[in-house]
Amino acid sequence: xxxxxxxxxxxxxxxxxxxxxxxxxxxxxxxxxxxxxxxxxxxxxxxxxxxxxxxxxxxxxxxxxxxxxxxxxxxxxxxxxxxxxxxxxxxxxxxxxxxxxxxxxxxxxxxxxxxxxxxxxxxxxxxxxxxxxxxxxxxxxxxxxxxxxxxxxxxxxxxxxxxxxxxxxxxxx
Numbered sequence: 563x564x565x566x567x568x569x570x571x572x573x574x575x576x577x578x579x580x581x582x583x584x585x586x587x588x589x590x591x592x593x594x595x596x597x598x599x600x601x602x603x604x605x606x607x608x609x610x611x612x613x614x615x616x617x618x619x620x621x622x623x624x625x626x627x628x629x630x631x632x633x634x635x636x637x638x639x640x641x642x643x644x645x646x647x648x649x650x651x652x653x654x655x656x657x658x659x660x661x662x663x664x665x666x667x668x669x670x671x672x673x674x675x676x677x678x679x680x681x682x683x684x685x686x687x688x689x690x691x692x693x694x695x696x697x698x699x700x701x702x703x704x705x706x707x708x709x710x711x712x713x714x715x716x717x718x719x720x721x722x723x724x725x726x727x728x729x730x731x732x733x734x735x
Contacts, residue, residue: 582607583605583606583607584605584606584607584691584692584732585603585604585691585732585733585734586603586604586605586691586699586700586730586732586733587601587602587603587730587731587733588601588602588604588704588729588731589601589602589728590602590617590704590706590726590727590728591635591726591727591728592619592726593635593637593638593639593724593725593726593727594638594640594708594724594725596619596620596708596725596726597620598617598618598620598706599617599618599619599726600615600616600617600618600619600706600726601615601616602614602615602616602627602704602730603615604689604691604699604730605691606689606691609687609690610683610684611683611684611690611691611699612681612682612683612684613667613680613683613684614679614680614681615627615667615670615678615679615681615704616677616678616679617670617672617677617678617679617706617726618675618676618677618678619676620672620676620677620678620725621672621676622672622673622676623671623672623710624669624670624671624672624710625669625670625672625678625706625707625709625710625721625725626669626670626706626709626710626711626721626722627667627668627669627670627680627704627705627706627707628646628647628663628665628667628704628705628707628711628718628721629646629647629664629665629667629699629702629703629704629705629730630643630644630645630646630647630665630702630703630704630705631643631644631645631646631647631648631665631702632644632702632703633701633702633703633729633730634703635703635727635728635729639723639724640703640705640723640724640725640726640727641724643703643705643724643727644703645717645718646663646665646666646718647663647664647665647702648664648665649664649695649697650663650664653716653717654666654713654714654715654716654717654718655713656668656713657682658685664688664689664696664697665702666713667680667682668680668682668711668713669710669711691732692732699730700731700732701729702730703727703728703729703730704726704727704729704730705724705726705727706724706725706726706727707721707722707723707724707725708721708722708723708724708725709721709722
């Protein structure tokens, strides 16, 4: 009988602890002779994934950022990361406007100091951290391109060469 109050307290503490946040990170390394660097942080809470991208070492203006299918940044030109991550086999497009690849993040505006950031929340259920195969971003690559994603050209938005690459890895929170 004395064990029930302790068990009830444990159940209440677990129930009140709230949802856990899953996190993943990609550290951007320069490719194609660029000076780009940065950190891309993904966090998942209540089934929604938020991306917070911070990059530096670029000239002023927008550049494209995409999730690519293969978690491989070995090659000097970033092409070892494969094409855009597209588990739903849709055409390239603008994030949130069908059709679009799950990897079609968009563009980051770079300021006069060569720095830029982008924060987006996946409200479409395209991403998860360690979830179903069609949504799991772990093991994918983030690619920073030299040009702007025009959101229309197939298959990748005419975004130019790959100047930065980072592999998305799960963290302990």
